[in-house]
Amino acid sequence: MAKSGKSIFEKSLLSTKVKSANVKIFPEGGLGYFIGPTLALLANSVLAGYLNKYMTDVLDINNWGAWGKMFMTLLPVVSVILVVLGNIVVGRLMDRNKTKAGKARPLLLLAIPLGILALLVTFVFTPFANADSSASKQMTAAILLAMGYNLWFAVAYPFYYTSHSALVNLSTRNSKDRSLLATISNATALAAMGLCSMILPFFLGNLFVYDMSPTAADSFPVLSEAGKILYYTHGEGGAIIYDQLSSYNHWKIFIIAILVLNVIGIIVEYYFTRERITEESFTSSESDKKPAARISEQARVCFKDKYWWIIIVFFFLYQLGGMVKNVSQIYYCQEMFHDANGNYSNAIGGTYSGTMSIVGAIPTALGMFIAWPLANKVGKGRSILFGSILSVIGGAIGFIAPTNFTVVVASFVLKALGSTPAMYLSLALLADVLDHQEAVHEVRTDGLTMTIYGAIMAGMTGIATGILNGVLGLVGYDPNAAPTELIQTAMPWLFIGAETLCYVAIVILFIFMGVEKFGSIDKRAIKQNRMAKAEADGVEYIDPMETLEREEREAAEQSEKARIAELRSRCEKKGLDFEKEEAEYQKRLEIKRVAAEAKKAAADKKREERLAEKQRKYDMLDDEQKAKLEAKKEAKAAKLEAKEAKTLAEFNAVRTKYGKPAIE
Numbered sequence: 001m002a003k004s005g006k007s008i009f010e011k012s013l014l015s016t017k018v019k020s021a022n023v024k025i026f027p028e029g030g031l032g033y034f035i036g037p038t039l040a041l042l043a044n045s046v047l048a049g050y051l052n053k054y055m056t057d058v059l060d061i062n063n064w065g066a067w068g069k070m071f072m073t074l075l076p077v078v079s080v081i082l083v084v085l086g087n088i089v090v091g092r093l094m095d096r097n098k099t100k101a102g103k104a105r106p107l108l109l110l111a112i113p114l115g116i117l118a119l120l121v122t123f124v125f126t127p128f129a130n131a132d133s134s135a136s137k138q139m140t141a142a143i144l145l146a147m148g149y150n151l152w153f154a155v156a157y158p159f160y161y162t163s164h165s166a167l168v169n170l171s172t173r174n175s176k177d178r179s180l181l182a183t184i185s186n187a188t189a190l191a192a193m194g195l196c197s198m199i200l201p202f203f204l205g206n207l208f209v210y211d212m213s214p215t216a217a218d219s220f221p222v223l224s225e226a227g228k229i230l231y232y233t234h235g236e237g238g239a240i241i242y243d244q245l246s247s248y249n250h251w252k253i254f255i256i257a258i259l260v261l262n263v264i265g266i267i268v269e270y271y272f273t274r275e276r277i278t279e280e281s282f283t284s285s286e287s288d289k290k291p292a293a294r295i296s297e298q299a300r301v302c303f304k305d306k307y308w309w310i311i312i313v314f315f316f317l318y319q320l321g322g323m324v325k326n327v328s329q330i331y332y333c334q335e336m337f338h339d340a341n342g343n344y345s346n347a348i349g350g351t352y353s354g355t356m357s358i359v360g361a362i363p364t365a366l367g368m369f370i371a372w373p374l375a376n377k378v379g380k381g382r383s384i385l386f387g388s389i390l391s392v393i394g395g396a397i398g399f400i401a402p403t404n405f406t407v408v409v410a411s412f413v414l415k416a417l418g419s420t421p422a423m424y425l426s427l428a429l430l431a432d433v434l435d436h437q438e439a440v441h442e443v444r445t446d447g448l449t450m451t452i453y454g455a456i457m458a459g460m461t462g463i464a465t466g467i468l469n470g471v472l473g474l475v476g477y478d479p480n481a482a483p484t485e486l487i488q489t490a491m492p493w494l495f496i497g498a499e500t501l502c503y504v505a506i507v508i509l510f511i512f513m514g515v516e517k518f519g520s521i522d523k524r525a526i527k528q529n530r531m532a533k534a535e536a537d538g539v540e541y542i543d544p545m546e547t548l549e550r551e552e553r554e555a556a557e558q559s560e561k562a563r564i565a566e567l568r569s570r571c572e573k574k575g576l577d578f579e580k581e582e583a584e585y586q587k588r589l590e591i592k593r594v595a596a597e598a599k600k601a602a603a604d605k606k607r608e609e610r611l612a613e614k615q616r617k618y619d620m621l622d623d624e625q626k627a628k629l630e631a632k633k634e635a636k637a638a639k640l641e642a643k644e645a646k647t648l649a650e651f652n653a654v655r656t657k658y659g660k661p662a663i664e
Contacts, residue, residue, distance in 0.1 A: 016105075016271065016272070018032065018272055019559070022172070023172050023180065023181060031272035032268070032272030032274075033167075033168075033185045034187060036267075036269030036270075037164060037185065037192075038195075039261045039262065039264055039268070040164070040265030040269060041188055041193075043258050043261070045192040045193045045197075046255075046258055047153075047461075048323070048327065048461045049200075049329075051149075052076075053208075053331075056469075056472070059130055059248075060244060063130075064138050072472075072473065073466055073473060074466070076462035076466040077462060079146075079150050079462050080466075083150075083455055084459060086155050086159075087162055087455035088455075091447045091448060091450055091452075095446070101275075102170060102278045102279070104170060108163050111160035112263055112267075114151070114156035115152070116259060119148070121147055121151055122151075122255075126141050153459075153462060157458050158458055164269065165427065168182045168427045169277070169434055170275040170278050171275065171276060172276050173523065178428050179375055179376075180372060182428035183371055183372050183425070186423050186427060189423070190368070190423065198357040201330065201354030204330075204347050204349075205350075206250055208242055208347070209242060209246040210243060211242055280544035293444070297443060298449075301437050305437060307433050310510070310513050311513075312449075312453070314426065315426065315430075315457070317505050318502065319460040320460050320498070320502055321498050321499035322499060324464040324498035328491065329356075329357075329495060330353050331472070331477075331494075332349075332492075333352040333353040333356065334350075336492075337349060337405055344483055346479070356412055359412070360416040362413075363413055363417035364419070364423070366420075367416075367420025368420070371383065375425050380421070380428055380429045381513035381515070383421035384421045384425060384429070385507060387421035390414060390418030394417075395411060395503065396500065397411040397414065398411030398412070398496040415499065419503075432519065433515050434446060435519075438526055438529075439529075440654050440655055467494070467498075471494060475490050521648055525663045527543075564582070567585070648663075
């Protein structure tokens, strides 16, 4: 990437549209962290949830012979190596890339052409092949599938997701604002996955098309009330037969539509996000502008940090359990639930799966509004701990009757509710860990940490799919055959058991998570570090927040000048009176200002009334009661002061251990 001062990203065409020094819910939160990422993540949600189903049911790879089963098991697992390497490359690029647009945002744009190529290779350029195709055609399809699979999961998706995930950490140092953005950002994963798991299942009949041929061997027609043949089945209690070629062609059209949404989403996210922490280096002393720490130095910091290990192992467990559940959901619903005639199919299973996802999305969506206030009340770590306990209880309920849809949905809902703190708060907690490392070691490890994080989040899809395919191969899964007892025994352990066991481990892990107690100390330490560097460089220390606020004022002034110029031009073209139009605008602006001031005054008055009422109740107490109350306040203050002193001592002990001066 070009160096600062000569970068193409300084031009208005590629500059961020977010001009505010502080995080705002719109447009930054709404467009940059929700709408854009939701559209961008749709493609991966489709691939994570249905690519395996496409390969097992449309291409029927499990029935290509023994090598087909091996291909299905090894492809996602072996590809994890390439996924990890891809994330390492992206992490290093992010470390070395420092432009006015940031170090992560420019990489989002590179994900666009890579994603287009990956999806076209996987679904358009790969020829149709099934169990009846020639060996050479099957081999050609397998090679292109492997290429497309790795182009997406090991190249295109790491460029997008690792950069996307780093944006919360780089957006601001304000903990509350960062928690808000983390909540919104994680909600995008829910939104994208929700669109795939709640809506798409009801249309699986359009992607997995019924076989309408009367020549299907050993098949029986299923008739409508009017006597029309709807599809063919192996009979009562059997599986529906599919038209694989028609399904293949329908998937081509569907993927092109998803691809367009992906491109639009990435562009929106790029323009409506901002890396304020990266921008600090452009307003700080020269020593702050040195290249990012070497990967070995970042590794040294990370590997000795217990909080870093806790959060990374958490992400591994959270993603492993969640992905095994997600990739197995459609198989579970297909193999465990049937229609009134006892038939099993993708469409029937899709109806159950979609219904389950819709019901399960309700507590998850509500959790978005609960997680943030809960975190402010008890902390992010404890919120995740309590939620994980609830998820374990929900998982245990699911095993009571795994073929009873009502029981399974109840289990699903409880697990979904319990997972909301982990879903919405984990990125903000990771940002706390990174700030703590910077405060203690004076080194930011965004590059290595987000590389590993991205590898976990992207690579776990492959591991989960490999686990699923290994089990499907062992139990003899066949999309055109009725489920066996062996399959119905294995499915609950994949769909319910894996995630439940992971949450048991997370509960144990988060008993020891305590990085949040250092929050205020970390901020003081980082400021002290920067002031010391500025003094050593012989330059005046400028608070980065002051620079951001000045830039916001300048941006507002430029915006106002542009508005006036635009209004003047419009008035000249339409023959309007500029002074009159400007007066009308200022009148509307004044109405809004007065309304805002009135709202603020009402809030201030309400607060004053609460304080007055509190004082009135205090004045009504007798001297003895007042003395007890004051003693209680003093004891609480002393306890808090002792706790803060203990935390500061713990912090300085670590600083001293690694040769850093203590902070006041």
